[in-house]
Amino acid sequence: MRLKIIEANFTDKHEWLFRLSDGADNLFYIMAEPFYKNNGLKSPITKKELDYYDKGQWISAAIKEIAGKNIAVAK
Numbered sequence: 001m002r003l004k005i006i007e008a009n010f011t012d013k014h015e016w017l018f019r020l021s022d023g024a025d026n027l028f029y030i031m032a033e034p035f036y037k038n039n040g041l042k043s044p045i046t047k048k049e050l051d052y053y054d055k056g057q058w059i060s061a062a063i064k065e066i067a068g069k070n071i072a073v074a075k
Helices: 033-038 047-052
Strands: 002-008 016-021 027-031 058-060 062-066 069-073
Touching: 027 033
Parallel strands: 027 069
Antiparallel strands: 002 016, 002 058, 016 027, 062 069
16 A cells, blocks of 8 residues: 655654555554564564655555554565
8 A cells, every 4th residue: 555654753752653644534654663563563664764754755555453543564
């Protein structure tokens, strides 16, 4: 699925790093690394990508619903 980064968070104010949208007002999230480890998943982004992603960029991601949220997961 192709998603646009609409907000970035590098504080502990939210449990997510990036909030994404599919252009139809549906929200998706890239979570912090501990979230993926706790759920037995692999993060969809590497440390290198983390340094380059920012608001307005488009990314491709697989989505899985976890705890009522649409979470981007590694393909």
